[in-house]
Amino acid sequence: MRVGVLTGGGDCPGLNAVMRGVVRKGTQEYGYDFVGFRNGWRGPLTGDTMPLDISAVRGILPRGGTILGSSRTNPFKEADGVRRIKATLAKEEVDALITIGGEDTLGVATRLSGEFGIPCVGVPKTIDNDLSATDYTFGFDTAVGVATEAIDRLHTTAESHMRVLVVEVMGRHAGWIALHSGLAGGANVILIPEQRFDVGQVCGWIDARFKVRYAPIVVIAEGAMPKDGQMVLKDGSTDSFGHVRLSGVGEWLAKEIERRTGKEARTTVLGHTQRGGTPSAFDRWLATRFGLHAIDAVRDGDFGKMVALRGTDIVRVPIEEATAKLKTVDPALYAEAGVFFG
Amino acid sequence: MRVGVLTGGGDCPGLNAVMRGVVRKGTQEYGYDFVGFRNGWRGPLTGDTMPLDISAVRGILPRGGTILGSSRTNPFKEADGVRRIKATLAKEEVDALITIGGEDTLGVATRLSGEFGIPCVGVPKTIDNDLSATDYTFGFDTAVGVATEAIDRLHTTAESHMRVLVVEVMGRHAGWIALHSGLAGGANVILIPEQRFDVGQVCGWIDARFKVRYAPIVVIAEGAMPKDGQMVLKDGSTDSFGHVRLSGVGEWLAKEIERRTGKEARTTVLGHTQRGGTPSAFDRWLATRFGLHAIDAVRDGDFGKMVALRGTDIVRVPIEEATAKLKTVDPALYAEAGVFFG
């Protein structure tokens, strides 16, 4: 048995831990061989491989990123994509493919598995935690930890000075990182993409907070949007020097708060620091177990499935279940957090 | 409505976060008053109270320990204990009691609730994660994080020198901290109380590891025990200066390894560092949600219940369900980790 492995999509702490779990158990317990495909689907498309044995995965558990590299290449958008992948798999004598990735990567695996008979097992990956069918994805806990530590640091500044502090965190379509880090960090306002916010209400919370003698901390997901008519400068417009501007919503909100409340506001944009670096202990544990169970699925010939976390158990679900619907923040959960606003 | 709150048993990061959740929601949404009882069950026994309003819980979210203090006092072992507690509750006009604690504290709450009609709601707390009926308890993730970071640091020493490094972590009756931190840290041997270990096998793993050019890291729970006939020096014996000795199993194992393999071994005993300090983001989130749901149970008059985590949901279960049986590491889960041994 020879198993191919690839990682696709954005960076996420824990990718290497998955691979280590796959290769250690597959080699030691089942006697399988492995081959790594470089840079997501580009690897099997172009035949770009690297050796993936026990020595290759030694020491990678605590390392962020992916030793295989990644890409957003979609074989269905490439000429002759499926045929080229099949050719590579045949040439490399690969009997099964473990694909570690998010919505796009797993979507491709679903089709390759279902429509074209390529035996795929999926491992879900998204820093944003927005995949259905799994309680958590690895990388999310790390991102929340980085954001929470940043909010912790801002608290002392907020106490000593009378400035509004706005923290922009990841989350284009789902507010999980904002919600969890905002709750864990004791933020006074949390804004998520699932619910358009009213700048006036935000300023009301800010004023309320100042009245208890502390400056407010506002956590905002990068994908959060104000209500209609409270516009934010969009990507693609140009400034007076002709540069195309990507205006972060955090910076925009800080400006709006200054304009409306008369208080100073400062912005922190955590950016890629949330998705780099060593995974948290939780993420290493989850990613390792995903790896161990993914190779079990291969051994069982249980293709077209994805490993998932349910409570403390790792289970298998059809890949399409995970990708059919974005897992967004439940309004009731968001409302629950509202007791800490203001 | 006036609600009493107490924290019992050992220290655990997240206790303050629970109280903050209880008081914020109870005050703001339900208009309740609160009173804090100091030092676990000793508080209601002796009438030792402190104010517990919103200003009292401000800023405590990231702080370890408990602002109420704690103790291991058991009212059923005190003369006239139940009557004295009832008298205090009557005097303080307390309508319900939120008890945050482990097996012992919750066991008392079960009896007070069931046999004596005192309306109690429980919040489970144990650093060791060994309470049934909840997927996780707060504090556990923090402890695993501290232990994992220590193991991470030991790896570089293990690579540069040829020494066996033994790390003793918490876990008297259950090996959850050892298992999770050992997996997350990439330990080469993990020893837990649930399964007596064979020193010869441990030394076999150690020799195997040295053959791949690295020194081994052994994670051992404080309650792990060697097989019969491989004795460990017990608490209560005396050394040649007449001092009573408490010999940690980690130090004992390091000595045994040195004697049997001829390799140098060094011990790290993390001790109380695992249960102190700021809670991890996960533990703050879990503890906060436990607090929010505990006060909801009070509002619903749902006494004799404990809040618990199931997947990503907070549910209520009878308190006795949690305390009836210790949650130990499943042998299958321990076996799963074995692929990384040696």
Place this chain on the structure above:
Amino acid sequence: MRVGVLTGGGDCPGLNAVMRGVVRKGTQEYGYDFVGFRNGWRGPLTGDTMPLDISAVRGILPRGGTILGSSRTNPFKEADGVRRIKATLAKEEVDALITIGGEDTLGVATRLSGEFGIPCVGVPKTIDNDLSATDYTFGFDTAVGVATEAIDRLHTTAESHMRVLVVEVMGRHAGWIALHSGLAGGANVILIPEQRFDVGQVCGWIDARFKVRYAPIVVIAEGAMPKDGQMVLKDGSTDSFGHVRLSGVGEWLAKEIERRTGKEARTTVLGHTQRGGTPSAFDRWLATRFGLHAIDAVRDGDFGKMVALRGTDIVRVPIEEATAKLKTVDPALYAEAGVFFG
């Protein structure tokens, strides 16, 4: 003897540690009393005080911010400022004043001490490390640590993806934080206010880095400026929606890099996270020793002086020595770092 204490200017981890050192030694060894003035020079101007005894400083060593609050109030810009300060000091029976602050706060202390006979001892404070006469100021090591950890995290993303990562750190007039964190983090380009940068050269370093298969990390101080003709959007301009824009130089540079190299670039703006939170061990040690030596200077009647670090010793220097000249990065030191560029 009764001693007043105030903290002025921007937030800086270690302020509380200084106060604790002052009060512990002053009370226990010299039998002095203390009074805290709130919010920088505004405290003695308006008579706003708080008690500052041993119990007030208990537990504040690891806490960022300042329990006294701070402000940028300058008594020389207030009507009748000096007279009002003198009146407060007389009313409070203060014999000496310990002023903890940066260039502005210490500048006021210099004049009050020299021209108006108010007995002041200074403690230097600047996150930017740009005060002359002291090797380091507390808070700087903490800021460098926060920035370095962020850069560490970005490395794995840089390795996995082919994006330029720009990190904007503090430093309006001096590049110490950028230089130290850039060196410690292994940045590929470091840009400081002391030397105008050439965007073309920056892009050259970026291209060179890509050739060794890794994406580059650019650390830029907020006060760094491109050469003439390579303009950056200034504060005060307005965007197409009429909002006043504050364009960070980091974001501007990322856009320029994208435009010139055709590579994607992403920005992280650490903002106030660099000046909040618990001080590093080094900063706590330095701040504590500054406090111990400041009260010694009071005891010696050595006014108009400031404590300073020279090697491993704490010495006293005239306050004006520290404020006369900004300590900027030596061109030779910046050139030394250049070996790592590209």
Place this chain on the structure above:
Amino acid sequence: MRVGVLTGGGDCPGLNAVMRGVVRKGTQEYGYDFVGFRNGWRGPLTGDTMPLDISAVRGILPRGGTILGSSRTNPFKEADGVRRIKATLAKEEVDALITIGGEDTLGVATRLSGEFGIPCVGVPKTIDNDLSATDYTFGFDTAVGVATEAIDRLHTTAESHMRVLVVEVMGRHAGWIALHSGLAGGANVILIPEQRFDVGQVCGWIDARFKVRYAPIVVIAEGAMPKDGQMVLKDGSTDSFGHVRLSGVGEWLAKEIERRTGKEARTTVLGHTQRGGTPSAFDRWLATRFGLHAIDAVRDGDFGKMVALRGTDIVRVPIEEATAKLKTVDPALYAEAGVFFG
């Protein structure tokens, strides 16, 4: 020009950073070649080498340990040691040797340089910071940081429970780590090897601390010793099972405190966690600069010298200056810390 590099003695975060500085500058600016000798002096003794070019040092800046390995081998204790080293250097065509190590390693370098004409440049290394002629050695700041974080965590436990917490830190002959981490962590007692402690006085401080309602934290260097007649169980004695016992002074002291004060005491032994893992930002900066200046010394032909930190400058001093005398804690500095005892 071809330069050999070796690392000797115990593990220390920053060793890799030194090498990276040496190789980057030596290659890029001076066009030198490098060869790494494995495992300290054993490398040149046995001819065990590894390539050391720019690609070999890529990515090693944040990594603890040493990619060259280390040992405590002393060529003057090996038969024919000097001749064998000379033979290896001749065979490898090495023109100069950069030796990174502590007292022992540098002592060998001094003799090889002075008596046998082997051109050596030294880089001082000791986690304990006990080398004369340099303000600090790299690795020390990291160790102090690890110990301080552990003490921070213990504080919350100390506040919640009434237990004495003893932390044993590194420092066999000098108390720098204990002094700095004890001061930074707010310990109530600090015990160092330079001054024998009186257990009765320690218990006095402990009782005093309990009177202000908090439990005490005692930081003790592993080499600290009680006064005569207050003996500690020595290495080499045997317990009742015939095992040779190494009794840590921390555990011994905890037992003594329990016996004398009647309070419970718990011990944390940080062990090798203090010398492993990623170096702090300060240590990376210091180690990098040591590397850059060591290769400059080679270029200048300035052999028999060691780089050293003086204030913020890197200077060169004769190697024997550093090794002639252990740098111990000045009694005045220790007395200064005493204001926080009790």
